[in-house]
Amino acid sequence: MSFMTEKLELKDIQAGRADPEYVDLLRRVLAIQSDCEIGGPHLYVEKMLPEAPLKLDRLVVARTSTEEIDHFRKFAVLAGDLGVDTTYILQRNNPQRYLEAFRGTINSWEDFAVFGFLIDRVGKYQLEEFMGCSYAPLAAVVEHPSRVMLEEEGHIDYGTTRTAELAAVGGEQKERIQRSVDHWYRTGLDMFGSSSSRRAERYRHFGLKRRTNEEARQQYIAEVEPIIEKMGLRVPDRQEGRKYT
Amino acid sequence: MTLQPIPFAHTLDDFLQDLVRALHRAVERGIAAARSDEAETDRALADCKEMIDLVMAGQVDEWVGDGGPRRPAG
Numbered sequence: 031m032s033f034m035t036e037k038l039e040l041k042d043i044q045a046g047r048a049d050p051e052y053v054d055l056l057r058r059v060l061a062i063q064s065d066c067e068i069g070g071p072h073l074y075v076e077k078m079l080p081e082a083p084l085k086l087d088r089l090v091v092a093r094t095s096t097e098e099i100d101h102f103r104k105f106a107v108l109a110g111d112l113g114v115d116t117t118y119i120l121q122r123n124n125p126q127r128y129l130e131a132f133r134g135t136i137n138s139w140e141d142f143a144v145f146g147f148l149i150d151r152v153g154k155y156q157l158e159e160f161m162g163c164s165y166a167p168l169a170a171v172v173e174h175p176s177r178v179m180l181e182e183e184g185h186i187d188y189g190t191t192r193t194a195e196l197a198a199v200g201g202e203q204k205e206r207i208q209r210s211v212d213h214w215y216r217t218g219l220d221m222f223g224s225s226s227s228r229r230a231e232r233y234r235h236f237g238l239k240r241r242t243n244e245e246a247r248q249q250y251i252a253e254v255e256p257i258i259e260k261m262g263l264r265v266p267d268r269q270e271g272r273k274y275t
Numbered sequence: 276m277t278l279q280p281i282p283f284a285h286t287l288d289d290f291l292q293d294l295v296r297a298l299h300r301a302v303e304r305g306i307a308a309a310r311s312d313e314a315e316t317d318r319a320l321a322d323c324k325e326m327i328d329l330v331m332a333g334q335v336d337e338w339v340g341d342g343g344p345r346r347p348a349g
């Protein structure tokens with residue numbers, strides 16, 4: 031397999047210097063990333079902005095939503111330059127979201143905490159794929175110094191800290207947080223996609239992604255499971271309830 | 276392959292960027308007041324909610340004015 035190492039700018043694509051398949055994949059990945067960014071606040075803002083335990087927590091929900099809106103903006107404008115009208119992404123309902131993880135609603139503080147701990151962490155993996163990628167304007171969003179990456183780390187840290195605190199309470203509270211971890215860990219593992227995805231291979235071929243789905247998933251597992259154990263929680267069965275392996 | 280950029284993409288980007296800045300200011304205001312002035316924190320949270328609700332509603336045509344997304348015909 032040959033990998034594209036050349037870096038393209040918008041003007042190269044506008045001048046017709048890119049493979050049509052490349053442009054298709056690029057437009058697709060930008061639309062999906064935009065969908066995932068705005069999909070977060072659509073999941074939790076309605077319930078958690080008014081109902082998070084403390085006012086400071088509500089402000090964190092507001093800040094996290096703000097940052098996701100900003101992330102959406104940064105990917106959506108790149109998509110717009112390539113002729114993708116992202117209006118539908120701003121308007122679609124949760125069940126229509128591209129990834130399963132964004133199709134429901136988050137109604138509990140436990141789920142909000144674990145979403146940051148586990149799902150924003152998958153988000154970080156997705157963003158890392160674009161570091162050094164063949165479309166320079168996309169690489170620029172995530173390469174150092176990247177506000178998007180720093181903000182994503184902030185979401186993960188906040189979610190991880192809250193999850194650990196809730197687990198440390200013990201008893202019924204610990205059971206509730208365990209159930210959230212069980213649910214979101216499975217969802218998170220599926221977010222990496224199928225190990226035999228042909229499209230994932232094409233992304234790599236064109237230098238739009240770095241790792242295979244399975245490589246990224248295994249790295250995530252190696253990162254997350256020791257943290258779950260350290261929290262005194264049970265590591266969920268990796269196979270149970272999975273859609274993609 | 277030739278591409279037609281979306282004509283309102285940058286107007287939308289500007290609109291969202293202004294809104295994000297205003298949201299960050301409201302969050303900071305709320306955090307600064309959290310220990311001393313509960314009413315001010317409540318006002319900041321209400322401002323945040325209003326702005327976030329606006330984005331969640333996704334009425335792009337209202338944000339970008341003329342040249343916005345085409346409404347479905349009929």
Ligand SMILES: [Fe+2]
Nearest residue numbers: 067098101182
């Ligand atoms: Fe994000």
Ligand SMILES: [Fe+2]
Nearest residue numbers: 150153182185
């Ligand atoms: Fe995030």
